[in-house]
Amino acid sequence: xxxxRRSSEAGQVEGNLIDMLAQSAFVTMGALTRLAAENDLSLTxxxxxxxxxxxxxxxxxxxxxxxxxKSTITGLVARAEKRxxxxxxxxxxxxxxxxxxxxxxGRAHAERLAADLARFVSQLTDVLTVAERDQLGILLxxxxxxxxx
Amino acid sequence: xxxxRRSSEAGQVEGNLIDMLAQSAFVTMGALTRLAAENDLSLTxxxxxxxxxxxxxxxxxxxxxxxxxKSTITGLVARAEKRxxxxxxxxxxxxxxxxxxxxxxGRAHAERLAADLARFVSQLTDVLTVAERDQLGILLxxxxxxxxx
DNA sequence: TTGCTTTGGTTGGTACTACCAACTATAACT
DNA sequence: AGTTATAGTTGGTAGTACCAACCAAAGCAA
Numbered sequence: 485x486x487x488x489r490r491s492s493e494a495g496q497v498e499g500n501l502i503d504m505l506a507q508s509a510f511v512t513m514g515a516l517t518r519l520a521a522e523n524d525l526s527l528t529x530x531x532x533x534x535x536x537x538x539x540x541x542x543x544x545x546x547x548x549x550x551x552x553x554k555s556t557i558t559g560l561v562a563r564a565e566k567r568x569x570x571x572x573x574x575x576x577x578x579x580x581x582x583x584x585x586x587x588x589x590g591r592a593h594a595e596r597l598a599a600d601l602a603r604f605v606s607q608l609t610d611v612l613t614v615a616e617r618d619q620l621g622i623l624l625x626x627x628x629x630x631x632x633x
Numbered sequence: 634x635x636x637x638r639r640s641s642e643a644g645q646v647e648g649n650l651i652d653m654l655a656q657s658a659f660v661t662m663g664a665l666t667r668l669a670a671e672n673d674l675s676l677t678x679x680x681x682x683x684x685x686x687x688x689x690x691x692x693x694x695x696x697x698x699x700x701x702x703k704s705t706i707t708g709l710v711a712r713a714e715k716r717x718x719x720x721x722x723x724x725x726x727x728x729x730x731x732x733x734x735x736x737x738x739g740r741a742h743a744e745r746l747a748a749d750l751a752r753f754v755s756q757l758t759d760v761l762t763v764a765e766r767d768q769l770g771i772l773l774x775x776x777x778x779x780x781x782x
Numbered sequence: 783t784t785g786c787t788t789t790g791g792t793t794g795g796t797a798c799t800a801c802c803a804a805c806t807a808t809a810a811c812t
Numbered sequence: 813a814g815t816t817a818t819a820g821t822t823g824g825t826a827g828t829a830c831c832a833a834c835c836a837a838a839g840c841a842a
Contacts, residue, residue: 504773505661506661526798554820560799611779616772623769627769677827705828
């Protein structure tokens with residue numbers, strides 16, 4: 485596992501896949517966390533903005549996307565709403581449900597974050613050739629797509 | 634960015650590298666978080682155990698590894714110590730410093746976690762051929778190694 | 783050597799995350 | 813209609829992570 489920055493000591497470039505996946509996850513999450521912090525957001529809030537960028541969801545959908553307790557979502561959305569990042573509105577079809585979607589300000593935030601993230605990732609993948617980048621995208625895609633049918 | 638599980642809708646398997654990296658990071662982090670939760674740990678505590686698995690560090694080193702505020706580390710280590718996962722001892726060479734290292738129980742925990750993680754990752758990479766797995770490890774390694782010289 | 787600065791860690795306080803259990807209200811089922 | 817299931821909220825707890833303020837040992841300087 486070895487979540488540290490230097491768990492696989494130099495030399496063995498191929499490393500072990502477990503370490504590589506865990507480490508790249510931590511690196512990416514670290515970057516995302518920093519990115520969020522720079523924009524005065526938490527990682528979870530950043531996720532919410534990202535998810536809502538091209539969707540209008542009910543609370544319960546958001547729960548599915550994030551895999552968190554509903555009370556957690558309530559608080560999350562409430563704080564984000566208070567900050568003007570997103571809006572709540574009753575769902576037209578279901579009297580129990582509440583829809584959530586980005587406000588103007590939230591959308592602007594989300595766009596900026598997406599751009600920043602893109603910049604970070606390209607910096608991270610700079611060391612790879614274009615072919616390698618494609619290859620990496622394909623492999624990760626193949627690994628992940630089974631998870632969301 | 635699109636941190637969601639299904640941000641890149643079906644079809645374009647190659648996806649876009651940014652999405653793929655972010656998503657695989659979230660998937661991996663999700664698994665790590667679940668793994669940690671099953672063992673009654675937080676993600677950060679799991680990281681600490683992973684880092685200390687083959688090291689004895691001073692607090693300040695731990696700060697570097699985790700990239701968190703020192704007061705955060707103090708609390709983290711204090712709670713883990715109270716739970717018997719790790720030990721604190723004054724550093725022999727520097728009167729100000731405190732060494733941190735795994736207890737027996739902490740070590741056992743860490744081993745178990747490493748095994749569980751390995752199991753999870755292999756399940757995740759099951760869809761890949763052996764050659765693809767190697768390739769993925771190489772690419773991730775190449776991408777990450779520059780970050781820890 | 784005495785005094786100033788830097789480094790290593792802790793303490794106290796705040797905001798947020800995330801969980802659980804208990805609750806209200808609408809919807810769906812029989 | 814009456815029961816059951818679903819959608820969200822509220823209240824309470826533990827943990828994460830930050831900041832500012834602090835103490836003590838170490839390093840450096842005059």
